[in-house]
Amino acid sequence: MRDVILTLDDLNEAVAHFAKYDEFVIDLETVGDHRGVPIANEITWVALATYGRAIVIPMGHPNGDELISKDTWRKNKQTGEREVVPAVWSDPPRQLRPSQVWKALEPLLFSPRRKIAHSATFDLGSLAKYYGGRVPPRPFGCTLVAGWLLDENRLNGLKNLVQDRYRHKYDTENVGKCVEKHAFSTVARYAYLDAKYAWLLWRTMSGDLVEQNLSRIMSLELGVTECLLDMHQTGAYVDEDRLLELEHELVIKLEEIKTRLFRAAGKVFNVNSPQQKQDVLFGPKKTGGQGLKPLKLTDGGVKKKRAKEQLTYRDYSTDAETLEAYPENEVCHILLEYAEVDKLLSTYVYGYLGRNNQPRRIFNGRIHPQFKQTGARTGRFSCSAPNLQNVPRPGTELGTKVRSLFIAPPGHKLLVADWGQIELRVLAHYLGRGALYEGFLAGVDAHTATAALVFGVAWEDVTKEMRQVAKGLNFAIVYGAGPETVASMAGIPVSEAKRIMEVHETQFPEIYEFKRSVISTVRKRPGHDLTTLLGRKRRLPEIAASQGWLRGKGERRAVNSLIQGSSADLIKLAMVRLHRAVKAADSPIRLSLTVHDELVVICPEDMVDVGSKMLQEAMIGEEIQAWLKVPLTADVVVCDRWSDAKD
DNA sequence: CGCGATCGCGCC
DNA sequence: AAAGGGCGCGATCGCG
Numbered sequence: 001m002r003d004v005i006l007t008l009d010d011l012n013e014a015v016a017h018f019a020k021y022d023e024f025v026i027d028l029e030t031v032g033d034h035r036g037v038p039i040a041n042e043i044t045w046v047a048l049a050t051y052g053r054a055i056v057i058p059m060g061h062p063n064g065d066e067l068i069s070k071d072t073w074r075k076n077k078q079t080g081e082r083e084v085v086p087a088v089w090s091d092p093p094r095q096l097r098p099s100q101v102w103k104a105l106e107p108l109l110f111s112p113r114r115k116i117a118h119s120a121t122f123d124l125g126s127l128a129k130y131y132g133g134r135v136p137p138r139p140f141g142c143t144l145v146a147g148w149l150l151d152e153n154r155l156n157g158l159k160n161l162v163q164d165r166y167r168h169k170y171d172t173e174n175v176g177k178c179v180e181k182h183a184f185s186t187v188a189r190y191a192y193l194d195a196k197y198a199w200l201l202w203r204t205m206s207g208d209l210v211e212q213n214l215s216r217i218m219s220l221e222l223g224v225t226e227c228l229l230d231m232h233q234t235g236a237y238v239d240e241d242r243l244l245e246l247e248h249e250l251v252i253k254l255e256e257i258k259t260r261l262f263r264a265a266g267k268v269f270n271v272n273s274p275q276q277k278q279d280v281l282f283g284p285k286k287t288g289g290q291g292l293k294p295l296k297l298t299d300g301g302v303k304k305k306r307a308k309e310q311l312t313y314r315d316y317s318t319d320a321e322t323l324e325a326y327p328e329n330e331v332c333h334i335l336l337e338y339a340e341v342d343k344l345l346s347t348y349v350y351g352y353l354g355r356n357n358q359p360r361r362i363f364n365g366r367i368h369p370q371f372k373q374t375g376a377r378t379g380r381f382s383c384s385a386p387n388l389q390n391v392p393r394p395g396t397e398l399g400t401k402v403r404s405l406f407i408a409p410p411g412h413k414l415l416v417a418d419w420g421q422i423e424l425r426v427l428a429h430y431l432g433r434g435a436l437y438e439g440f441l442a443g444v445d446a447h448t449a450t451a452a453l454v455f456g457v458a459w460e461d462v463t464k465e466m467r468q469v470a471k472g473l474n475f476a477i478v479y480g481a482g483p484e485t486v487a488s489m490a491g492i493p494v495s496e497a498k499r500i501m502e503v504h505e506t507q508f509p510e511i512y513e514f515k516r517s518v519i520s521t522v523r524k525r526p527g528h529d530l531t532t533l534l535g536r537k538r539r540l541p542e543i544a545a546s547q548g549w550l551r552g553k554g555e556r557r558a559v560n561s562l563i564q565g566s567s568a569d570l571i572k573l574a575m576v577r578l579h580r581a582v583k584a585a586d587s588p589i590r591l592s593l594t595v596h597d598e599l600v601v602i603c604p605e606d607m608v609d610v611g612s613k614m615l616q617e618a619m620i621g622e623e624i625q626a627w628l629k630v631p632l633t634a635d636v637v638v639c640d641r642w643s644d645a646k647d
Numbered sequence: 648c649g650c651g652a653t654c655g656c657g658c659c
Numbered sequence: 660a661a662a663g664g665g666c667g668c669g670a671t672c673g674c675g
Contacts, residue, residue, distance in 0.1 A: 073648090272670050274654055300653065319655060343656060346669055356669095376665055380659085387667045390658035399657090423659090479663035552662050560664040564659090568665095596659045596665090 023114035024050035038125030047195035064090035116141030148374040223576035235366035282313035379568035404643035416645035418598035434510035440630040480556030534569035578618035
């Protein structure tokens with residue numbers, strides 16, 4: 001019996017052992033520019049673990065165990081640039097070919113056995129490309145998700161969990177980050193321990209989840225895992241022709257803006273450097289600066305002030321809010337123009353195309369973002385490589401152009417659905433009484449209803465401005481913002497914001513009672529934790545801190561986490577429901593994106609009616625509505641480009 | 648050179 | 660009296 005599998009006989013013998021059990025761990029080592037991206041990475045090691053056995057299967061590791069010469073640098077005589085001369089290793093042992101390994105593992109991977117990984121979305125998603133895009137079927141297990149549900153505040157990396165639970169540090173060299181730079185035996189031991197420990201963790205965490213009443217939310221999350229695996233394969237379609245046109249347009253625009261900027265400033269400087277911007281804006285006129293008064297401290301500046309250190313203009317912000325305070329200053333005006341174009345060009349256009357030596361994010365006309373179900377402590381998804389949860393909205397012309405890059409493939413439409421005011425509805429559900437709650441029951445617009453009460457006018461006399469102020473107010477409640485934030489959001493004086501907030505408190509007393517009650521409940525709980533609608537926990541030890549500012553943060557987080565976290569629960573449930581319905585109907589519609597309260601679906605043109613119904617049913621059907629005392633609404637828009645789905 | 652901190656900003 | 664909650668990413672800059 002061997003742990004390191006180098007022959008077909010050994011592999012078949014090992015597979016026979018694994019086939020005796022109904023669950024196993026799988027862990028992969030990946031290489032290549034896209035090693036972190038399941039759709040595009042390359043697997044060079046597979047490790048498996050189950051009852052009584054763990055194995056590693058190398059299938060293309062380049063190194064033996066003897067390091068003959070290390071990495072060195074040399075100067076290229078022609079270009080003068082430094083080049084790396086890669087390390088030389090002894091030959092590795094003869095390994096199985098990937099095709100042999102994938103064939104032998106297929107009966108395990110595509111069986112109803114439970115496949116467990118430390119990030120099932122990553123490992124199982126990475127396998128799909130070797131099986132024609134087929135993702136292994138449920139059931140799954142995931143020690144990352146389990147660890148995160150058990151404690152969202154700790155580092156839930158495999159190494160951290162093993163160190164915490166077993167006091168064993170087996171990866172001081174960070175082997176997994178770059179396996180191809182390590183000796184064969186080093187990687188073999190590393191991969192073996194990864195799989196072995198993931199197995200041990202799964203066994204113990206499963207019990208912990210039951211004990212801590214987290215089994216139900218874990219089941220939901222494993223449904224999410226299943227859904228995310230298919231979403232990653234689907235991705236989002238991009239109009240690459242338009243993307244290249246937009247790149248051209250923005251590059252030219254940026255050059256033109258820079259020319260004007262340097263002429264207005266009277267000098268050339270690095271526009272992306274906050275330091276140089278401070279010199280230009282706040283420096284005295286005699287040294288060629290604009291001599292403007294700094295207004296707002298940076299975060300670093302606030303820290304220095306708190307520490308009672310000496311402040312200079314280097315501690316003041318050059319952000320958009322500051323620049324907008326000087327509308328008549330030409331330099332400020334042009335800097336604002338520059339910022340918008342530069343942001344869109346570098347983050348979105350260059351980001352997707354992989355300019356400046358970054359990895360390209362488009363594969364066969366599609367972007368495959370990684371939605372991370374453990375990405376946010378509240379329970380929300382985060383999204384990366386690239387982040388498609390912060391694509392500009394169709395507010396400005398350029399913003400519209402960026403969002404319009406996301407399209408339906410030929411013969412298809414996008415179905416874009418979002419919930420109306422989900423967070424306020426969750427809040428109203430928890431209140432169970434009062435104007436907000438009654439308003440939602442009566443089907444009136446929440447911001448308008450708030451404005452009517454705060455300004456003491458009839459519902460039909462609420463102006464746009466009043467509604468805007470009320471909207472800011474409602475955000476402030478959920479986020480725990482102060483009068484200054486409300487004032488700047490609504491474009492009114494701080495004194496006015498204070499007055500309005502006081503009126504708000506008299507008109508909506510139950511909201512303030514609810515907030516106080518959430519905070520005091522969390523503070524009294526031994527774990528300083530709260531539980532969301534569907535049973536997710538958030539632990540907030542800082543709510544008992546001695547420093548006032550930290551305690552305040554904990555209090556705002558408590559209120560926000562209950563609302564944001566419950567909304568996250570609901571969209572996860574909606575996604576699982578949609579995924580389940582699609583599978584049951586063997587429907588060709590595919591979930592593409594999830595953006596907190598919005599789902600984007602790809603649907604064949606001739607099925608948009610049934611597709612829209614399925615989507616709507618997934619988001620506001622009985623099983624969802626049963627969780628809330630107030631009704632939910634979901635709008636579905638059928639369109640060709642994401643930008644066409646405006647509110 | 649790589650890394651982390653900082654600033655700034657896109658979204659809900 | 661005063662307090663924005665949650666993310667990811669690009670560019671710069673200082674450090675080892």
